[in-house]
Amino acid sequence: MLVKDNLPSIQAFDLAVYLQERKALVDAALDRALPVSYPEKIYEAMRYSLLASGKRLRPIFCLASCELTGGTLEMAMPTACALEMIHTMSLIHDDLPAMDNDDFRRGKPTNHKVYGENIAILAGDGLMIYAFEYIARATEEVPADRVLAVITKIATASGAAGLVGGQVVDLEYEGKSDVPLSTLNYIHTHKTGALLESTVVSGAMLAGCPASDLERLSQYAKNIGLAFQIIDDILDITSTQEELGKTAGKDQQAQKVTFPSIWGIDESKNQAHSLVQEAKAQLEPFGERAIPLMAITDFITTRSN
Numbered sequence: 073m074l075v076k077d078n079l080p081s082i083q084a085f086d087l088a089v090y091l092q093e094r095k096a097l098v099d100a101a102l103d104r105a106l107p108v109s110y111p112e113k114i115y116e117a118m119r120y121s122l123l124a125s126g127k128r129l130r131p132i133f134c135l136a137s138c139e140l141t142g143g144t145l146e147m148a149m150p151t152a153c154a155l156e157m158i159h160t161m162s163l164i165h166d167d168l169p170a171m172d173n174d175d176f177r178r179g180k181p182t183n184h185k186v187y188g189e190n191i192a193i194l195a196g197d198g199l200m201i202y203a204f205e206y207i208a209r210a211t212e213e214v215p216a217d218r219v220l221a222v223i224t225k226i227a228t229a230s231g232a233a234g235l236v237g238g239q240v241v242d243l244e245y246e247g248k249s250d251v252p253l254s255t256l257n258y259i260h261t262h263k264t265g266a267l268l269e270s271t272v273v274s275g276a277m278l279a280g281c282p283a284s285d286l287e288r289l290s291q292y293a294k295n296i297g298l299a300f301q302i303i304d305d306i307l308d309i310t311s312t313q314e315e316l317g318k319t320a321g322k323d324q325q326a327q328k329v330t331f332p333s334i335w336g337i338d339e340s341k342n343q344a345h346s347l348v349q350e351a352k353a354q355l356e357p358f359g360e361r362a363i364p365l366m367a368i369t370d371f372i373t374t375r376s377n
């Protein structure tokens with residue numbers, strides 16, 4: 073499938089097709105994972121944001137890493153869906169008036185604009201809690217100790233030691249112009265990086281990956297998490313609302329300190345590129361099996377939304 077004539081196999085790998093196929097699989101699995109029940113209003117609000125057109129990078133990372141380390145798509149799909157539920161809840165809460173106060177997300181009005189603030193808060197809560205229920209209930213063909221380790225890993229990445237902590241420090245520095253680079257790094261390694269790292273590590277955990285390879289994959293994911301955020305900051309400056317599916321120029325408008333505001337756009341691109349190269353070096357020992365993850369890694373810096 074991957075090797076064609078005498079071309080290096082990475083060149084024969086069609087990332088666009090791979091991402092499209094994986095996104096379709098994940099979209100269908102998400103739709104099945106969360107059927108509407110009573111009280112319909114909350115399920116509809118949860119599904120409104122969950123099934124909106126996200127890139128599905130977190131589930132795709134989880135599935136790819138499970139396959140890379142010898143597992144199957146089936147073993148990882150419930151966890152992949154749960155990661156997208158957690159990511160979506162963080163977007164719903166991030167958009168609330170008490171946080172970023174945004175009107176537009178994934179090409180549509182934000183959850184609270186459609187359902188009201190009270191239901192949007194509850195839709196986020198419902199998605200967060202259901203994510204863990206879903207891993208525990210729907211994961212098959214994986215020993216229970218691995219499932220428990222995955223739940224612990226993702227819970228740690230989502231709570232005060234991860235996503236929540238990163239958001240708190242972000243709020244603390246809102247409107248301040250003297251944000252040290254170390255603080256900016258803390259914000260993004262926690263707010264964006266921790267969940268991304270858990271996507272790659274949890275996929276490999278489900279496959280029963282040995283600790284030394286888990287450490288390598290964790291290092292890989294930490295690098296791409298930061299690169300992802302640097303590119304996110306650049307896109308906020310260089311892209312339109314239509315391209316992003318969310319409000320553009322928010323950081324400059326809020327006079328927020330970002331990587332490009334410290335380094336400028338060119339140096340930010342260089343930094344993201346170096347992180348991507350370091351990340352890819354971690355994948356080299358996996359050989360051809362790492363081709364999908366290698367290609368997704370390059371996509372982090374070339375994406376337009």
Ligand code: GRG
Pocket residue numbers: 125126127128129159161162163165166171178200230231235236239263264301304377
């Ligand atoms: C997790 C309990 C709990 C609370 C959440 C609000 C909050 C606390 C944290 C904010 C986290 C946040 C919104 C981080 C930004 C991450 C980021 C870069 C989002 C954009 O991700 P993409 O580009 O978006 O993958 P799509 O829509 O494609 O999925």
